[in-house]
Amino acid sequence: MMVDQRANLEIRPVTIEYLEQFNDLLRYVFQVTDQEVSDSGYEEGELERAKRPVLEKSDVIGWFNGDELISQLAIYPCEVNIHGQLFKMAGLTGVGTYPEFAGHGLMHDLIKVGLDRMRANQQWISYLYPYNIPFYRKKGWEIMSDQLTYDIRDSQLPKQRPVAGHVERLDIDDPDVIETYNRFAHQNHGAMIRNELNWDEYWRWENEEERIAGVYYDQNEQPMGYVLYWIANEVFHVKEMIYLNQEARIGLWNFISAHYSMVDHVKGHLYQDEPISFLLDDGDIEQTIQPYFMARIVDVQEFLKAYPFETDGHAFHFVLTDPLADWNNGTFGVYWNDQGKVHITKRPVGDPVECDIQTLTTMLMSYRRPSYLAKIERLKADRKTLKNLENIIPMEQPYFSDYF
Template sequence: MADIRDELQIRPVTTDYLEQFNDLLSYVFQVTAKEVEESGYEEGELELDKRPVLEKADVIGWFHDDELVSSLAIYPCRVNIHGVPYKMAGLTGVGTYPEYSGHGLMHDLITRGLQKMRDNRQWISYLYPYSIPFYRKKGWEIISDHLTFELKDTQLPKQVNMPGHVERLEIDDEDVINTYNRFAAQTHGAMLRNQLNWDEYWRWENEEERIAGVWYDENDVPQGYVLYWIANEVFHIKEMIYITQEARKALWNFVAAHFSMVERVRGNIYKDEPLHFLIDDGDIKQTIKPYFMARIVDVFEFLRQYPFEEGGKPFHFVVHDPMASWNDGVFGVQWVENGELEISHDPLGPAVELDIQTLTTMLMSYRRPSYLRKIERIKADSKAIRNLETIIPMEEPYFSDYF
């Protein structure tokens, strides 16, 4: 019996296949016409809106004759990793029609995609997982959390006297964009958003219902914002960011000023920073779930840019990678003249053995080396672990985007 793969070929997905690309994703992810309509799109607009994806992203797929049957898309992104801007490959649009599943099509697309990312000098990749086990097998690991919370109106923080003022603005106002850019530039894990990233951020939201409350300090400099909407006596917070703690307090003053208008406040936090510790009445409803996953695309190049803390001793990683052969091996880390970091393939100092998933979540500071060793995700002696604890920055990732 002939292998169905003999009838298929991999090639780039161009804008000529926009409708097929949209149909594939809508089928695989079960996006209904009602959901599209509720997001503020009119008939035909979603297909047009996906055009920039095919124009600006690297999209590859399997074709049966001229029919697209499997695809993945790689968005050009940038993220802040402990203060260093990295080019990041945003992996999305991953899907295969069920009648073509079980033939290794996606395995081959991801292998091809990783090579494309490497060619593009995108040393790390993020994705939103529809199946955590599937992506773990491909080398991705959890690196961020999504917390949701709900407060009663009586649990809102008490108003405190703060200088400055809040203005209600359009969500694409220049001060909103610039405030986010300043926040992201000092926040580990955050997307350094371009226009495509902002478009994706709002793709499944009805922008017309959203408002930005921007807080300006006494010097009239914006220091934070809350993106929100009000419906059925509920104040919904899509995202609240603040560059200073004064901004945090002032934005909660603004939310609390709606006391007479709402019964509850529901919102999102994209970092493991429980709200209950920051308000007087901490007996609130909170949930936490994994959010985004990441994987290092090229270990050697990622390490060359990584901002290890000073004072480290030479050591080497022994990395196992099921999908990228160039990552499978030894990576020596040492500091030479003037404290300059040097990466090699030499087995310097003690060994730290781990897979690509564990290396990623550890260097992203989602989980610490000592914990990963405790749960047997790392093989290393105590001296090597203490060294890693010293040189890997502590700040956990913040990531609020979606694509």
């Protein structure tokens, strides 16, 4: 594409009449085959229809060459729990450009427009699943959560332990599954408060007819946790396990262990910093950990105003750089009044903390601590200010098990 050809391109909303082009670009960029679609339980044309709500409920924008969609991104309307405070979150997905139009800064400009729209919609933070971590780091996103994968042999499964409740096998969309997750999400930092669109995306690439929910009920018949799973080729596959207390955790593992005679392995994923090996009698299991989701603060001033600091602290100021969002470049002072209410100012109150938007995001999401970030020279501050940051930023690491 010659430079002067770019004058013929324009950015505009991707509306419902472009649904087929939207899906074609998605499938091309992410190399989704017909076989993969079929394996996920979709009949011909069903996946395309299933994506229709994305265009109806999300903010989708793209570059057009006349009436041809050549580059796009979608911003899902989401809500997440950040240390007990609910935030509107912009879920960035569907990012792609046809290769013949790549390398000309189209996506750079599209993401800048996307950030403007997120800010206008008061989405002060954005999450995404990174197909290319370096690319998104350059745009201001940073790793915020991990996915831990485990493989437990049948002989290593925990022995049965007595609990007061019991597990029932239910459909994955049973109201008790939805309600249990909702309670869990409101109690766990980083988690998505799933609406109907989020649940649809959660199961998008799964064959739902083959998935089962095992729900743990306590002695008062209250659902306190669940495991979403399927069994295939003598393997018990765990898609997600959540629990609101340790009794539910034990009860769910009792349920899994009861499949001892049916399976050779239990394989699954964890989305929080809780290595499963420590909880087993025989902890010599295979575990791998890899980065999972990335996050980005969209508007630093507004995010800091709403951020639930652990406690009052000493006044300080951030000196920030942001590669795309100009409004995040500069000084952001943080101080507390006599009533303990946080105030954000453009004045340089207290001592400086110098970092980029990526480092600020991963620090405030508690994926990495201030002292560690200073040690690896991602953040610059004196010892007193670092201690202040350690005190005011909550310790709980993020949980995020969704995918979009």
